[in-house]
Amino acid sequence: MKVKVCGLREPENITEISQLDVDYLGMIFHPDSPRFAGNADLGEWIEAKQKLLKKKELFGVFVNAEIDYVLNTVHDYHLDWVQLHGDESAGYCQELKLLWSVNTLRKASICKAFPITEGFDFRRTNDYVSSCSLFVFDTGGHRTNGGTGKKWDWSKLAEYRGPIPFLLSGGIGPEDAEAIRKIDHPQLRGxxxxxxFETEPGKKDVPLLSRFLHELHA
Structure with missing residues (x-):
């Protein structure tokens, strides 16, 4: 079971989280987010801490961003993954993939997030199969792009029969480890x-995360 901790932006907190049994470290590059991580100092810190972070994969979360902004951020922050959390089309994903295939820029894998509501049709993911290596299934039915702190009906996962693995997202809290362990789906990656898991926006509670990880991997 892979674990991604998202919404990170403070070097000291990132250092602490990187010592835990997590696989992915996520930063949000949407300017309207209270967890916005887009500052040059953080990019320079990541550049200097490659040895510390080398065992973790870095995610950058974007919402309807210009492609040039995505490309430059991948380079500046040494991102391994681009998570598209807005209304990005399959064509947008294909364009990103094509650009990385024909130039020498730092490349990242593409992850597309989908907002899951009661009426969501998982066949919507089919158009993204050729360009994306991972999906995120998050809480839908709200005006903002993610970050609601609310769960959706995980039993709906039974409707997903696609070939792309996914991360479960949306309101997961310290009390959910046992329920997550019981989910039986062949494409659940983490x-x-x-x-x-925050003490304030952008700062994670390390002891709380540590206890949850222990229970999740029990």
């Missing part, structure tokens, strides 16, 4: 954790 979980995406954020606001329910």
């Amino acid at each position: 979980v995406d954790l954020n606001s329910r």
Whole structure:
């Protein structure tokens, strides 16, 4: 079970989280987010701490961003993954993939997030199969792009029969480890954790995360 901790932006907190049994470290590059990580100092810190972070994969979360902004951020922050959390089309994903295939820029794998509501049709993911290596299934039915701290009906996962693995996201909290362990789906790669493990926006509660990880991997 892979674990992604998202919404990180403070070097000291990132250092502490990187010592835990997590696989992915996520930063949000959407200017309207209270967890916005887009500052040059953080990029320079990541550049200097490659040895510390080399065992973790870095995610950058974008919402309807210009492609040039995505490309430059991948380069500046040494991102391994681009998570598209807005209304990005399959064509947008294909364009990103094509650009990385024909130039020498730092390349990242593409992850597309989908907002899951009661009426969501998982066949919507089909158009993204050729360009994306991972999906995120997050809480839908709200005006903002992610970060609601609310769960959706995980039983709906039974409707997903696609070939792309996914991260479960949306309101996962410290009390959910046992329920997550009981999910039996062949494409469940892991979980995406954020606001329910914070002391304030952008700062994670390390002891709380540590206890949850122990229970999740029990």
